[in-house]
Amino acid sequence: MRIDLHTHTSVSDGKLSPADLIGRASAKGIQLLSITDHDTVDAYRQIDLKAAAPRLIPGIEFSTYWNKTGIHIVGLNIDLNSSALHEGIRLQHEARGIRARAIAHKLEKHGIENALDAARAIAGNDNIGRPHFARHLVDLGVAKNIEDAFKKFLGAGKAGDIRKYWAPLPQIIDWIRTAGGVAVLAHPLKYKLSRSRLIALIDDFAEAGGQGMEVISGKQPAPAIRQLARICNQKELLASCGSDFHQPDQSWAELGEFQPLPKDCKPVWDAFR
Ligand code: AMP
Ligand code: MN
Ligand code: MN
Ligand code: MN
Numbered sequence: 001m002r003i004d005l006h007t008h009t010s011v012s013d014g015k016l017s018p019a020d021l022i023g024r025a026s027a028k029g030i031q032l033l034s035i036t037d038h039d040t041v042d043a044y045r046q047i048d049l050k051a052a053a054p055r056l057i058p059g060i061e062f063s064t065y066w067n068k069t070g071i072h073i074v075g076l077n078i079d080l081n082s083s084a085l086h087e088g089i090r091l092q093h094e095a096r097g098i099r100a101r102a103i104a105h106k107l108e109k110h111g112i113e114n115a116l117d118a119a120r121a122i123a124g125n126d127n128i129g130r131p132h133f134a135r136h137l138v139d140l141g142v143a144k145n146i147e148d149a150f151k152k153f154l155g156a157g158k159a160g161d162i163r164k165y166w167a168p169l170p171q172i173i174d175w176i177r178t179a180g181g182v183a184v185l186a187h188p189l190k191y192k193l194s195r196s197r198l199i200a201l202i203d204d205f206a207e208a209g210g211q212g213m214e215v216i217s218g219k220q221p222a223p224a225i226r227q228l229a230r231i232c233n234q235k236e237l238l239a240s241c242g243s244d245f246h247q248p249d250q251s252w253a254e255l256g257e258f259q260p261l262p263k264d265c266k267p268v269w270d271a272f273r
Pocket of ligand 4: 006007008061244
């Protein structure tokens with residue numbers, strides 16, 4: 001079965017509308033799909049959950065932090081009507097707005113004016129993320145491409161790297177679990193932690209009630225998959241897989257295109273059937 005449990009739409013920083021994403025997933029032969037937009041479930045307002053061709057598992061990707069590192073937690077199989085979930089989303093939305101203003105303010109010190117309005121226009125809504133600022137910086141010509149914009153202005157340690165407004169990790173896990181969902185640590189290798197720090201993060205995550213981790217996140221080398229599978233099994237966590245798809249022209253994160261989960265892992269989706 002082809003499964004993708006981590007994808008984005010234009011409701012957050014993806015480029016396809018929810019309908020187009022579902023169409024693409026269906027064309028790629030995906031049977032089980034989760035749309036996991038950043039800190040919002042608005043995509044699900046545009047979708048008939050029962051009619052969709054790939055079966056949809058309601059999901060979200062929450063932003064939070066651990067020590068000094070920004071991290072992401074995917075919530076899968078959440079009840080979209082949960083009041084705890086919506087209270088969480090409201091707070092994160094507020095945090096995202098405050099953070100966007102803070103990022104724009106910092107960019108001003110680099111001589112970049114009115115970045116907030118520009119990022120909002122690019123986002124097309126007020127769910128503003130760093131990729132929207134990145135596109136503006138590329139348009140201005142102060143960054144060569146999106147990657148360069150993160151390297152110079154938005155990534156770890158740079159002006160746009162502001163984590164303090166997000167809800168803390170235990171709070172995020174609590175919202176997901178109260179909404180009946182499964183909390184999954186997203187793309188564990190993206191945080192560039194040493195092996196021992198990654199284990200410490202996963203221990204804290206599990207201690208706070210986290211239940212799963214992505215063993216597969218897009219196209220990863222075989223040793224990375226083996227390392228994550230080993231940690232996942234040692235910590236007795238459920239294993240998830242997803243592309244982290246944002247747009248069609250990124251071959252390393254195409255819908256459903258990644259290695260299968262190692263056989264000895266316990267798939268998170270077993271509980272969704
Ligand atoms: P935000 O939700 O505003 O914190 O933005 C985080 C998003 O920025 C991630 O989900 C990615 O889509 C994108 N992103 C993070 N780092 C990079 C990078 N180095 N290059 C391109 N996109 C990135
Ligand atoms: Mn993103
Ligand atoms: Mn993420
Ligand atoms: Mn993501």
